[in-house]
Amino acid sequence: MSTGKKLSTSIDASVPTAARMYDHYLGGKDNYAADRAACEELDKVVPSTRRLAVNNRRFLQRVVKTLAAEHGIRQFLDHGSGLPTQDNVHQVAQRIDPTSHVVYVDNDPMVLVHGRALLEQDERTAVIHADMRETEAIFDHEDTKRLIDFSQPVAVLFNSVMHCIPDSDTDGPAALARRVRERLAPGSFMVMCQLVSEDAEVRAFVTDFMDKATQGHWGRVREPKDVAEWFEGLEILEPGLVEVSTWRPDSEVAPRQLTHEWIEFGGVGRLV
Helix, strand or coil, rough: CCCCCCCCCCCCCCCCCHHHHHHHHHCCCCHHHHHHHHHHHHHHHHHHHHCCCHHHHHHHHHHHHHHHHHHHCCCCEEEEECCCCCCCCHHHHHCCCCCCCCEEECCCCCHHHHHHCCCCCCCCEEEECCCCCCCHHHHCCHHHHHCCCCCCCCCEEECHHHHHCCCCCCCHHHHHHHHHHHCCCCCEEEEEEECCCCCCHHHHHHHHHHHCCCCCCCCCCCCCHHHHHHHHCEECCCCCCEHHHHHCCCCCCCCCCCCCCCEEEEEEEEEE
16 A cells, blocks of 8 residues: 655754654654754643653563564564664564564654664664555565565564554554554564543644644544554453553563553554
């Protein structure tokens, strides 16, 4: 399914992107003044966003470790991967097994530049510049074909990115999840989570703010029931669909999301 949009390879420092805002929240340096200013405005209404970003990153690391160590997954396809930071997917997976293969996908040209520089010496990892909705192009990309064998189980990651996708019968999150699932072998996993809120005013504000700030590169903040629809046909791993800081925490004193104006909600499903 094509979005019909040609991706730009130029970096516009004046327009915030979700990837660079996320990088700022994680303490990274690959962001611009426009990204930091957008974060400051967002924090006025949803001040827990920095903690949410950190907890989401830790969730991703726990998921990858669990799938590699407990389920033997050696192939990862990470949609909307964002800018490289500490303990990226390939680093977590390759600590379990150095032969693990990872393909990162992002439409932000800055991710492509920094990701390829980081991975220049790693033949088991690649970065693809693509819209995450371009399932056919992603799965048929030469780097994906080189690194991923879709006749074998693979973990497909949509970590904190579905809120960047507008609703659509053909390209919305539910349709995208179905389309990807159809390409996977039994025993594969899908990791999906996104920003949700039970507060209609918060959903409306953040959706409108991010849509304007990113000049249309946004979908919407949704409700937990919307996320649950994406897991239809999948066996959901324990503890189910949850606020992600509570998904198999490393310890009883692991950081939790203590404020709830919005949360990151989702989980892990297995194709049986």
